[in-house]
Amino acid sequence: MNNYVKLKIGKLQFLVNKKATTVILSLIFVMVALIIASLGIGQMKIWPFDVVKAIFGYGEDMHDLVVNQFRMPRILLAVLAGAGLAMSGAILQGIIRNPLASPDIIGITAGSALSTVGFLVIFSDRSNSLSVSIQWLPLASLIGAILMGIFVYLLAMNRNGIQPVKLVLIGVGLSAAVEAVTTMIMTFGPIYTAARANIWLTGSVNGTNWSEVATITPWILGLVVILFFYTTKLNMQELGDDLVTNAGARVQRDRLILLVLATALAGGSVAFAGGIGFVGLMAPHIARRLVGSTYAALLPTSALIGGVIVLVADLIARTAFAPLEIPAGVFTSLIGAPYFIYLLFKTRK
Amino acid sequence: MLTKTSTRVIGIIIGILIVLLLMWASIVLGLTKITTQMVIDSFTHYDQSNEHIIIQTARIPRALIAAAVGSSLAIAGAIMQGLTKNPLASPSIFGVNAGASFFVVLGVSFFGVTSITGFTWLAFLGAALAAVTVYALGSVGTNGLTPVKLTLAGAAIAALFSSMTQGILTLDERALDQVLFWLAGAVQGRDLDLLIGVLPYLLIGWVVSLFIGKKMNVLTMGEDVAVGLGQKTWLVKVLGAMVVVLLAGGAVAISGPIGFVGLIIPHVARWFIGYDYRWLIPYSGLLGAILLISADIGARYIIMPAEVPIGVMTAFIGAPFFIYIARRGINE
Numbered sequence A: 001m002n003n004y005v006k007l008k009i010g011k012l013q014f015l016v017n018k019k020a021t022t023v024i025l026s027l028i029f030v031m032v033a034l035i036i037a038s039l040g041i042g043q044m045k046i047w048p049f050d051v052v053k054a055i056f057g058y059g060e061d062m063h064d065l066v067v068n069q070f071r072m073p074r075i076l077l078a079v080l081a082g083a084g085l086a087m088s089g090a091i092l093q094g095i096i097r098n099p100l101a102s103p104d105i106i107g108i109t110a111g112s113a114l115s116t117v118g119f120l121v122i123f124s125d126r127s128n129s130l131s132v133s134i135q136w137l138p139l140a141s142l143i144g145a146i147l148m149g150i151f152v153y154l155l156a157m158n159r160n161g162i163q164p165v166k167l168v169l170i171g172v173g174l175s176a177a178v179e180a181v182t183t184m185i186m187t188f189g190p191i192y193t194a195a196r197a198n199i200w201l202t203g204s205v206n207g208t209n210w211s212e213v214a215t216i217t218p219w220i221l222g223l224v225v226i227l228f229f230y231t232t233k234l235n236m237q238e239l240g241d242d243l244v245t246n247a248g249a250r251v252q253r254d255r256l257i258l259l260v261l262a263t264a265l266a267g268g269s270v271a272f273a274g275g276i277g278f279v280g281l282m283a284p285h286i287a288r289r290l291v292g293s294t295y296a297a298l299l300p301t302s303a304l305i306g307g308v309i310v311l312v313a314d315l316i317a318r319t320a321f322a323p324l325e326i327p328a329g330v331f332t333s334l335i336g337a338p339y340f341i342y343l344l345f346k347t348r349k
Numbered sequence B: 001m002l003t004k005t006s007t008r009v010i011g012i013i014i015g016i017l018i019v020l021l022l023m024w025a026s027i028v029l030g031l032t033k034i035t036t037q038m039v040i041d042s043f044t045h046y047d048q049s050n051e052h053i054i055i056q057t058a059r060i061p062r063a064l065i066a067a068a069v070g071s072s073l074a075i076a077g078a079i080m081q082g083l084t085k086n087p088l089a090s091p092s093i094f095g096v097n098a099g100a101s102f103f104v105v106l107g108v109s110f111f112g113v114t115s116i117t118g119f120t121w122l123a124f125l126g127a128a129l130a131a132v133t134v135y136a137l138g139s140v141g142t143n144g145l146t147p148v149k150l151t152l153a154g155a156a157i158a159a160l161f162s163s164m165t166q167g168i169l170t171l172d173e174r175a176l177d178q179v180l181f182w183l184a185g186a187v188q189g190r191d192l193d194l195l196i197g198v199l200p201y202l203l204i205g206w207v208v209s210l211f212i213g214k215k216m217n218v219l220t221m222g223e224d225v226a227v228g229l230g231q232k233t234w235l236v237k238v239l240g241a242m243v244v245v246l247l248a249g250g251a252v253a254i255s256g257p258i259g260f261v262g263l264i265i266p267h268v269a270r271w272f273i274g275y276d277y278r279w280l281i282p283y284s285g286l287l288g289a290i291l292l293i294s295a296d297i298g299a300r301y302i303i304m305p306a307e308v309p310i311g312v313m314t315a316f317i318g319a320p321f322f323i324y325i326a327r328r329g330i331n332e
Helices: A018-040 A048-055 A061-096 A108-122 A134-156 A164-188 A191-202 A210-229 A231-237 A241-246 A251-273 A279-291 A295-319 A328-346 B005-028 B036-044 B050-084 B096-111 B116-139 B147-171 B173-183 B192-211 B213-220 B223-228 B233-255 B261-273 B277-301 B310-328
Strands: A004-009 A012-017
Touching (some): A018 A061, A048 A061, A061 A231, A108 A164, A134 A164, A134 A251, A134 B310, A164 A191, A191 A328, A191 B147, A210 A231, A210 A251, A231 A251, A231 A295, A279 A295, A328 B116, A328 B147, B050 B116, B050 B192, B050 B233, B050 B261, B096 B173, B116 B192, B147 B173, B213 B233, B261 B277
């Protein structure tokens, strides 16, 4: 066991994988460097040193405003949403034992989209302003995500529990139907709503404020804590139903809890950042190549990579065609879809 | 299931009669009351009355378009399912609609296309591109992709196209205003000229599809068997793909994206026919027309005086069906 270092804290003992630790630490370093770079890039360029000064409250007033009020919230949201989607994808790929599963493929994002667009249309009045606070929007998206999740799971269930392949297929089919309804609502609603809905559908962290970050952070972190206790169960899921049952685990119950966790992570992420596609698919794959498929290492690595992907996508989205803003989701799809198809071929038997 | 050739022929005749009956119903039924006599008068003594204008410019075009689009989508679906050996294959699941939508939005936004005829050709191009891509992905290698993977590849391509579509639309609100009605998918409000423009392509598709049935039967027994029996399998595949592009592309070009017809109908046709493609293809065509005309008539009554987009109607009928097939197992 040369790959491991024994770590003792009081009565607790951990085996720490050297390689995974190195990867995770380097990723944290990359992430911090990217955050600082991203904080400095934009219409107003700020040097990294000035960025750091501004973060700690010693910068010029103008720097403080741009860094802490304008750029920091959206960057943090990008990182959190990316991490949430990536962990959700990692869990789903474990349960479904199919490397192609991800929250957008099984329809969670589509459910969220429908309730978001529905919310925008129902609560818009004649003058095109919302009759209720926009702060309720994430709640609406989250409810949509969870309802869709439940619906897909129920339909994929039979006497023997949830069948992974059916979960994927039913997700694809239901998404197509739900998207048709979303388009219909957009057609009937005012054009303003449609424009707004479109930005959400593609996924964008533009215009994030601190209160949104303050809402999503405990949600994601809380779920991560629960997930921590289910890591071993997730490792078991990969072994296949028969083996796991023989090992004495309650496969179906664990699977259900893990599915709920995956839905909640993805739902919370898309609720704030919109339907950013393919992150939940790509991040766990890249992570698996770096640290292997033990979930204790895979989950944090996926989360970091997911955060980095959305962070970079958002950076490109707001600078490439400046002053125009393109939703970050366009870039994640542009890289994600070809990657997905590449995976389809690679995993072929 | 109909086994004897004579009953199958009778089935076809009954199917044609039902299609004609439904087309008559589609012309007569709706918010404006129309009688059969008025319909005949509108041809013999056209007098520019409201009813005659409605018959000539709204009701008749939409009945014909619904029939043409419905049967084209259904035949395209049947051939896709046969060639890819995937019971879930259909134009909408494989991203054909999304590809068409993307090209239309691209044309409107970057090349200033505004006419509906322009939309038609862009949609054709996009649908063809998406169909060829997914189809090529599915047939690379000896056995190609498994059904599940092919479905996923289609979903990925659909997601890619729709994400790019939405990206363009967020930048260009004017384009959004112009294409939103098209994106919902509809058979009403479409000019008859539109159908006539695309009809030659649809006709080629229909005729070729009727002749490749026998070859498809051999091909579905397996690549090896087909080659062993002396079939040029690549020829059948290329012809099949061509028909799919012509029919699915032509349909989406006229009506905008309408989902699930190509998925459901071949399965319904199989209840009558089984797996004999010589019969399955014409039955699919008739049943597709029946479904879409009925859905279009239904769409007028649900939230009268407004109309439900027909794409939503078919999604509501189609989604439960898709789930049923997926649950039953796709290995059969």
